[in-house]
Amino acid sequence: MSVAAAGRRMADDETARPPAVVKPVTARELARHLGVSQSTISRAFSRHTSISPAMRARVLQAAEALRYQPNVIARSLSTRRSNIIGIVMATMTNPFYPEMLEQLVKALQQIGLQALLFYVPPGKEVDSELPLLLQYQVDAVVIASANISSAMARAWTTTGRPAVLINRSVPEAGVTTISCDNEVGARQIADYLLDRGYRRLAYVSGKPDTSTNIERARGFRERLRERGVSLHAEIAGTEFSYAAGYQAALELARGRPDAVFFANDIMAVGGMDAFRHECAMRVPEDVAVVGFDDIPMASWPSYRLTTVQQPLAGMVAAAVQFLAETLKQPVAGPRKHIIPGTLIERASTIGGGPR
Amino acid sequence: MSVAAAGRRMADDETARPPAVVKPVTARELARHLGVSQSTISRAFSRHTSISPAMRARVLQAAEALRYQPNVIARSLSTRRSNIIGIVMATMTNPFYPEMLEQLVKALQQIGLQALLFYVPPGKEVDSELPLLLQYQVDAVVIASANISSAMARAWTTTGRPAVLINRSVPEAGVTTISCDNEVGARQIADYLLDRGYRRLAYVSGKPDTSTNIERARGFRERLRERGVSLHAEIAGTEFSYAAGYQAALELARGRPDAVFFANDIMAVGGMDAFRHECAMRVPEDVAVVGFDDIPMASWPSYRLTTVQQPLAGMVAAAVQFLAETLKQPVAGPRKHIIPGTLIERASTIGGGPR
């Protein structure tokens, strides 16, 4: 047989007899095989059901042999519980999110929950995805790195299904929110910089309408004001990205700030690259740089970025625990978890460590 | 400002009257409301069914009004199609994967498919997840960044559901595989380095038992041999990570290679950092560095990494197209898509561009 280019079929002996497709065994079939009722099969597969250990063992063994697996889709039709959690994510150009996603999915899996991933393209709102989530009968939804309108948040609560926002909050939340204490973190940064003598301070904004950006900006500005220092410069940001940080640094450079607080790490990294490689400014000698998140790159020797570490593990744990509880005991009130971050000093600010 | 303890409840007026939970409307209810049969509702929501445009419009309008949404779980119970694709992923420390995941989910969504994400912890095999996938009645499975045993691959084929491996291949594949041409890419790198006069060449291996690592190593070694140059040094790798690349560079440094090919970009970046910041070696003057993937950081001015760009978009498109086809026309034979990569010259090799 001739082997075509890409997309070719495999050699004959591979396709000629493809392994026979075997229809999945159903509970009814397994029951007949064992001479028991179908509900017995069902019972063998659920905890807290009255079935003799002997019978359960017998069923499970036969199930193994006949390769029976309960159809969880069918199960969820009758239990009205899918054990599926919808996860809504926007673009993952910020390395913080893949990390979070990974931990989240892992934690959910550990308590028997699966993650159905919904991607919200830049520009689109989470709102547009929620009806779809609902169609898929997700038991709950976790929204990360994306905004949701308060109207939609309110609408969701009528479904009786828990929702949790990670790393974002919605103003008049009827929805549970979990985030780092952005405001306090930003205040710490302000103090940190002022204490080291920096005076020409700049802030580079991330996506303007996000709670993270708003809170960090506010904390930073307020603390500056409290200490009688005014913001030297501010760049109105567009998004939380390397490119945006890079661009902002270029705009900032001629104003000669002595320290710049970028709304998050990936922007700060972009900014450092611009300062060093395009503006011939040294970090931290000519300009100090601070970020927020503590992504892996922040600790790389090329950057050594002073930043506020987000309590990622704690945030994920809080989210998952909330879901676990709420799915068990129907409706607890919405909560607001705010977990403090940790300022990490590194060499992107003077005194932060060795270059 | 004082931040209350984590997990506090909201103010009373928020919890006192939570929006009444409204049970979702079913097709039967909508039907009664309209005085039509339930099957009419069903028909209004599917293409290729005989229903008058007028009736369909009437139904859809009422559905909108009553907020009726078809329950896709129930639908899939009768159609035996869940429109859910299982995506199996291992750890995402390699930035290449979040990018791939994002594009994949996006592409699937565009053709009406949802992604159920399964995470395989390091050390565990994909094999352990497949039964679970099956229970969730996924229509197909995409396996990325993870290994699957040929036995399991074979077992999966008996389900009659398509499976596709991205960026990995399994030896005696009965399963469709999509990947970059790793071997040719590695050969190009060999040629590129030799042509520029490098002679003390080293290879840093990634996760040893992965197809990507094996193919890249083979291509590189073979081309060297063909051109009569022997490998100056090789580091037996453990995993595809920044830390592993960093460590490998340290081990390599004293042997003074003049060029190092790291199994992928994230390793190369780690390696560059080690060379520069820990070994006081300049890149590319003292040692040239090459990677594979073309992750975003490869083009950052701090690295400017010469690498082979993986055709990510093409790979995702091929995967999704294969799924779309195969889900329509039951069983096509397995395919092997190998898409060429593109060598990108940057400043981590002499002659590759400005520092």
Add this chain to the structure above:
DNA sequence: GTGAAAGCGCTAACAT
């Protein structure tokens, strides 16, 4: 083109 009826594979009363 529309309605009636029979499932899809399971769980959950209700019996026994």
Add this chain to the structure above:
DNA sequence: ATGTTAGCGCTTTCAC
């Protein structure tokens, strides 16, 4: 402890 019987909310024959 186990069997019987209704559904869960849809799709899909089969009639008309």
